[in-house]
Amino acid sequence: MSANYQRRRGDREEGRLLRSISGFDKFMYYVMPTRNDALNYFSSSVEVTNADNWLRSKRLEGFKGIGMLHIFIASYIRVVSKYPALNRFVIGHRIYARNDIEVVMLVKQSLELDSPEEPIKVHFSPAETIYDVYNKVNDAILEIKSAENTGTEDFADVLKNLPRPIMKLAVNFLRFCDYFGWCRKSWLDVSPFHGSIIFTDLGSLGIDPVYHHIYNFGTLSIFLAFGHKKRKYELNRKGEIIQKKYINFRVTLDDRVTDGFYCASAFRYWQQLLLHPELLEVPPEIVNEDIE
Numbered sequence: 001m002s003a004n005y006q007r008r009r010g011d012r013e014e015g016r017l018l019r020s021i022s023g024f025d026k027f028m029y030y031v032m033p034t035r036n037d038a039l040n041y042f043s044s045s046v047e048v049t050n051a052d053n054w055l056r057s058k059r060l061e062g063f064k065g066i067g068m069l070h071i072f073i074a075s076y077i078r079v080v081s082k083y084p085a086l087n088r089f090v091i092g093h094r095i096y097a098r099n100d101i102e103v104v105m106l107v108k109q110s111l112e113l114d115s116p117e118e119p120i121k122v123h124f125s126p127a128e129t130i131y132d133v134y135n136k137v138n139d140a141i142l143e144i145k146s147a148e149n150t151g152t153e154d155f156a157d158v159l160k161n162l163p164r165p166i167m168k169l170a171v172n173f174l175r176f177c178d179y180f181g182w183c184r185k186s187w188l189d190v191s192p193f194h195g196s197i198i199f200t201d202l203g204s205l206g207i208d209p210v211y212h213h214i215y216n217f218g219t220l221s222i223f224l225a226f227g228h229k230k231r232k233y234e235l236n237r238k239g240e241i242i243q244k245k246y247i248n249f250r251v252t253l254d255d256r257v258t259d260g261f262y263c264a265s266a267f268r269y270w271q272q273l274l275l276h277p278e279l280l281e282v283p284p285e286i287v288n289e290d291i292e
Contacts (some may be wrong), residue, residue: 012181014188014219015089015096020292028256029093034216035254038090041211042251042267046274048229049245054277066134068247069201072226073103073137074130074280075273076197081126083266084290085258087196089219092179095256096219097290100125102195104220107141118144119192126287130280175217193218203228209250221254 010017032038051071058066080087080101087098101124106117120140124133159170177183188194193215202209202225209225226249236242253263273279 010094012096013183013185014102014194015098018088018095018097018291021095025095025256026093029090029095032256033093035090035214035221036216038255039214040253040255040263042253042263043211043248044250044267044271045246045248046271047244048247048274049243050275051277052229052245063131063134065138068203068226068229069105069199070130070134070137071274071277071280072199072224072249073124074128074133075270075277076103076224077101077124077126077128077133078273078280078284079266079270080196081284081287082269083262084126084288085262086222086266088257088290089196089221090254090256091219092181098196098219103137104192104195104198105137106192106198106200107144120144121189121192121195127283129283130277171217178218191218193220195220197222197224200225202226203247209248211250211252214252214254221257223252225250 005016007016010019048068051068055066055068055071076086084097087101089096089098103122103124105120105122107120120137122136122140124136159167162170174183183191183194192198195218198212198220200209200212200223206228208227212223212225214220214223226247229245229247232244232246233241234244251267
């Protein structure tokens, strides 16, 4: 969001109301009132041979633990800098442009069956590079692994011992406040259900990605899961057998945020960035603002 923007009536803590949306689109927010009414699914495979070599060189430079998760996050941020509609959300039968980029991840304390899974939320601006992503994500992971409790856990602990009828009333009250944009920023900051996108790295578990649902509660519009690297042998133009590496990824998207042509253009650009992560080492030349 532009630094010169003045908050107006109808805006929310985390986003500004888009006022130039067509009447048909506004009508569709009532026809499809929840995210599960409007889910689109996208599946693709991207060649990561170059990305793998780039990651290896960065680890030798001292970027310990840098991996595909950092590339996926950084490439999404770069996509938003060019296609800002992928950072919108629909709630209360209205559509908003988010003020910043909020990436949500679920991190296990350890790779054990009974290890708890903790949500992490990291804030970014559209001009940040993969080095910014590396530093912010790693700092957030270290913080959550060293902390005895998190803000999300503290909030959940308050609710978990309530009787079921009171719990239901509490959740309905939160839904009511969220509908009208009355939730406090301190609560939104720890909520794993409010953000731009949620990532899950299933490659670390050695499995293929899944199509994950999007929550009707909150404001998350995109869920992206990616799997482990796969090796394939192909013929090059000279007829020689070469080895390439691929990663499958799957996206669940709220169809109401923008149209199909826009999404197709954004995902083509996203795949180019995954092919060439070196483009993410420098800030974008131009950051596009969303519509009014």
